[in-house]
Amino acid sequence: xxxxxxxLCRAYMRKTSNFNIYYTDDVVAKMNRISDKLHNEDYPExxxxxxxxxxxxxxxxxxxxxxVARNGRLILYFHGGAYIAKLFGYYRDFAxxxxxxxxxAETIFLDYKTAPEYQYPTQLNEALDLWHDxxxxxxxxxxxxxxxxxxxxxxxxxxxxxxxxxxxxxxxLGAFCISAWTDMTGSSKSFHENYGKDVEFGDLKHPVMxxxxxxxxxxxxxxxxIGDADRTDPYISPVFGEYHNFPPMMFTIGGxxxxxxxxxxxxxxxxxxxxxxxxxxxxxxxHIYATLRDMMPESQHSWNRILKYIRIxxxxx
Numbered sequence: 058x059x060x061x062x063x064x065l066c067r068a069y070m071r072k073t074s075n076f077n078i079y080y081t082d083d084v085v086a087k088m089n090r091i092s093d094k095l096h097n098e099d100y101p102e103x104x105x106x107x108x109x110x111x112x113x114x115x116x117x118x119x120x121x122x123x124x125v126a127r128n129g130r131l132i133l134y135f136h137g138g139a140y141i142a143k144l145f146g147y148y149r150d151f152a153x154x155x156x157x158x159x160x161x162a163e164t165i166f167l168d169y170k171t172a173p174e175y176q177y178p179t180q181l182n183e184a185l186d187l188w189h190d191x192x193x194x195x196x197x198x199x200x201x202x203x204x205x206x207x208x209x210x211x212x213x214x215x216x217x218x219x220x221x222x223x224x225x226x227x228x229x230l231g232a233f234c235i236s237a238w239t240d241m242t243g244s245s246k247s248f249h250e251n252y253g254k255d256v257e258f259g260d261l262k263h264p265v266m267x268x269x270x271x272x273x274x275x276x277x278x279x280x281x282x283i284g285d286a287d288r289t290d291p292y293i294s295p296v297f298g299e300y301h302n303f304p305p306m307m308f309t310i311g312g313x314x315x316x317x318x319x320x321x322x323x324x325x326x327x328x329x330x331x332x333x334x335x336x337x338x339x340x341x342x343x344h345i346y347a348t349l350r351d352m353m354p355e356s357q358h359s360w361n362r363i364l365k366y367i368r369i370x371x372x373x374x
Contacts, residue, residue: 059341062353070343071256076139076279078270079260084278085173088141097146101153108168111190115183116168118144120152122161129201130162130371133191133229137208137345139238140172140180140282151205154350154360159367162203165191169213176284177293184217203367204232207345209282211237215295215323222302231370233307233363236345237320239296241288243275245318254313257344300326305333307366309359311342337362 059067074091081087100106100120107119121127132155136144144166152164167187169180191197206214211234221228240248249271253264258279260270283293291298296319306327310320320336327334339346339355347363349356 060354063341063355066346066349066353066356067256067341067343071261074257076258077260078274078277078279079263084139085141085281088138089143092138092142092145095145095147096143099146100149104152104156106149111186112194113186113190115186115190117187118149118166118168119163120149120165121163122156125161127163128161129198130160131191131197131202132159132162132164132367133188133202133204134164134166135169135184135204135206135210135213136166137206137210137236137238138171139279140169140209140213141278143171144168150350154364155367158364160371160373162367162371167213173278173281176282177286180213180282181216181220181292184213185220188217188221199227200230202229203370204229205235205363206232206237207235207348208238211235212239212295215239215298216292218303219291219295219298228302228304231304231306231366233309233366234320235309235347235363236311236314236316237295237308237323238316239294239319239323240316241275241280241283241294243271245296245322247317247319247321248315251313251315251317255315255343256313258315296322298323298326299330300332301330303327303330303332305370307335307337307363309337309339309347309363311344311346312338312340313342314344316344335362335366 076084104120105123110116136148155162155164169183204214249266252259252266286293289297308320324334324336337359342355346356347359350360351357
């Protein structure tokens with residue numbers, strides 16, 4: 058049973074952030090309203106904040122501690138929101154935790170172009186462009202970088218790693234995924250069985266997903282970033298990828314998510330390749346619950362485990 062604060066957060070997410078197609082007239086507009094509401098130009102006190110671009114025009118934000126030299130630790134983070142939501146200010150608070158609790162790491166957030174105007178492979182190309190700029194012009198080594206991402210950002214993280222591996226390039230030191238969105242075919246068991254429990258994308262009043270509902274959902278604007286591409290392409294649906302030669306990874310996922318198996322399938326693939334992997338499943342929790350951090354015990358526990366994973370990867374006592 059979730060904590061009292063956990064129950065409050067579940068109720069709040071159901072009321073304000075449910076994107077079920079039968080209750081949301083315009084998914085894109087609602088995503089943008091929420092991201093606009095959370096957007097600001099604030100950043101943690103004592104940090105430097107810069108909006109920058111690669112030579113090819115890929116936008117990103119850099120947060121680092123004032124008057125502190127680069128120390129060889131960088132968190133490269135990809136935000137979520139179905140590739141529709143824009144990067145907003147709430148994410149910048151993550152940089153404070155990454156600095157103080159994860160080895161004084163610098164943080165960079167990719168500010169990718171959003172759907173439905175920009176579709177695959179736009180975001181993947183931008184992620185690769187930023188990666189190559191960081192590891193060439195800016196002088197970061199791949200084994201200094203840990204990737205992080207939530208939802209669509211975790212999709213992008215995995216797709217980029219698959220592409221780098223397939224191209225014979227060095228992968229980052231590690232990566233953590235929060236509620237990864239990895240299967241654009243909606244073919245998993247949890248996609249159907251958790252439809253009546255998922256407070257953000259499911260339908261608690263009509264818990265059985267019909268064939269018509271599934272088809273309607275998969276053709277909705279939530280999946281607009283795909284365009285006409287093949288949904289089974291591993292760079293679009295990383296659940297269909299192979300995971301040999303990957304670095305140690307960590308995943309967090311809510312037990313009530315329709316996307317539960319999106320994570321569990323990849324975790325099993327990593328294990329079969331003997332890749333060290335941590336996976337935390339929080340019972341009764343919802344999509345990207347871990348990003349709420351100190352708002353409830355469940356998210357704080359998972360967020361602390363992410364920070365511990367980062368410390369372990371950087372060999373910090």
